[in-house]
Amino acid sequence: MTEERERLMAICRQVRSDIVSMIGKAGSGHPGGSLSATELVCGLYFGGILKYRPEDPEWEGRDRFILSKGHAGPLLYSVLARAGFYSPDEMQHLRELGSILQGHPHAERIPGFECSAGSLGQGLSVANGLAFAFRRTGHPGRVYCLMGDGELQEGSVWEAVMTAAQHHLDNVCALVDYNHVQLDDTVENIKALGDLCEKFTDFGWNAIEVDGHDVINVVEAYKIAEALKGAPTVIIANTVKGKGVSYMEGDPAWHGTAPNAEQLERALSDIAGGNGFEKYLEEDYDSEEEAPEGEVSPL
């Protein structure tokens, strides 16, 4: 397991470096919410959970990942590049005229990207629609949807939450990047979400809470979610906005600000040093003790 943890953590370091590098080069972008969700998405793409074929992005049998928090585009841009959907060189052109990597993702341009996003609160409905289509066509795949915590302030999210529960869409797995920070301030100071597990379970969902920076636990959570039938499952990942870059962590200022050259250097140094991840590599670290909470569905 330690070997697998090291393999996945190395990928996460690569992806974090890509995120800050491409945003730094572009001179604008949203580093905080990409860095906080890195383990969530890397665990999905590189932990053997999501079924996809980089050489055949439109492969019918693939699972689907819907990025609802479109401002985390750079995270997906790196993940898709490192998964082999396109050349990592594309990341040099983030936010440039004619680039496949727009400021917020335009799916038509990006191999492997399923649905454009940027206006919040829309992705979970899309995921539900795909789940209905899978059910209707006998497709065995699963649909994952990543949302931000601030995004849950959009009322349309809760419309979709009700739909998935009403129709027992157990092929839907929602991911909440609970990093507690939004653009203006902390989520708690603006419109607090309270007990998210309880909110979702009250709505008829299964809920799993994980340390969103423990990539092995994240992968385990996906496996538990897949085994839960009869209701959709949400994975609530406790995360830190800007995770891995010391001066960005927990600071709303880094929701949508690009690092300058000097800041980028410090960011890359932090990431290479594994800032804040040491505990996950300690020899006596026992992932069993911090295994995800089981389902708390009232079903």
Place this chain on the structure above:
Amino acid sequence: MKEYKAVPMRDGYGNALLKLCAADPKVMVLDADVAKSTRTDWIKKEYPDHFLDMGISEQDMVGTASGMALGGLIPFCSTYGVFLAGRAWDQIRTTVCYNNLNVKLGGAHAGLSVGRDGATHQALEDVAIMRVLPNMTVVVPCDSLETEKATLAAAAYPGPVYLRFGREAVPVITDEDTEFEIGRARHVSGPELRNAGEIADAAIFANGPMVREAAIAAEKLAAEGITAAVYDLHTVKPLDEEALLAAAESAKVIVTAEEHQLAGGMGGAVSEFLSVRHPVLMRMIGVDDSFGESGSPDQLYDKYGLRAENIAAAARGALGR
């Protein structure tokens, strides 16, 4: 004046959906708790596995339809036009249109025809806010039969389509053999200006129930010695540029007529196109920057100036007669 049987336009939507569901397992019909009003309850009854009532959640309905389209289905979202185009506009823009998804939008109870429910339920801005969206196609049929044909055509037409139809029974002025093609204006009466050598004093482009009013207006004008060509401009986007240019070249004035705000509607689209490509004197009939109100549809058409006589007067005025 020829008498026509009056049928609610939404019946055409329901009839088309019945045919589509019978023929194609990919067709899905979604509604937002107004299935009895939009006639999608016919699908609920006949083809329940093709039907999904999303509840009072227009945004979620459009988002869910988007996912269905990504999964290869052909979803039809159905509710009052005012809520479909208005409440779910951002989903329609960013998810449906930006992704160019094969989502069909059935905007029912449009215009003043919803009558006594009053202004909150009368879609008078929906064409404007739909036609400004890239990748969107906007179709406003004139009667129940044309609504049926438009709905069938929309299913086969790639990409997002907004269909707009009214609640009330309106005279069925087309028949089974009347041609319908998305993007091609239908010649209704008077000279066919697309034919070389044909001319007219006025060309009237109307859509929705105003096509019938335009045809009556042309008869009135003919009695006064004014020749008018009447077209059903059911497709507001993409515009039939060929028909509009032919009319601008062969008629002295152009009049548009629609059950919608003057600003941003079909008349606006015609004006945007012709003012650049072939400037011509125009008059526009529609609702003039006003909300509607409760009343019978007939009372409202009278009050808001959506009658044949208003169209005829506009043509006369433009011609200096």
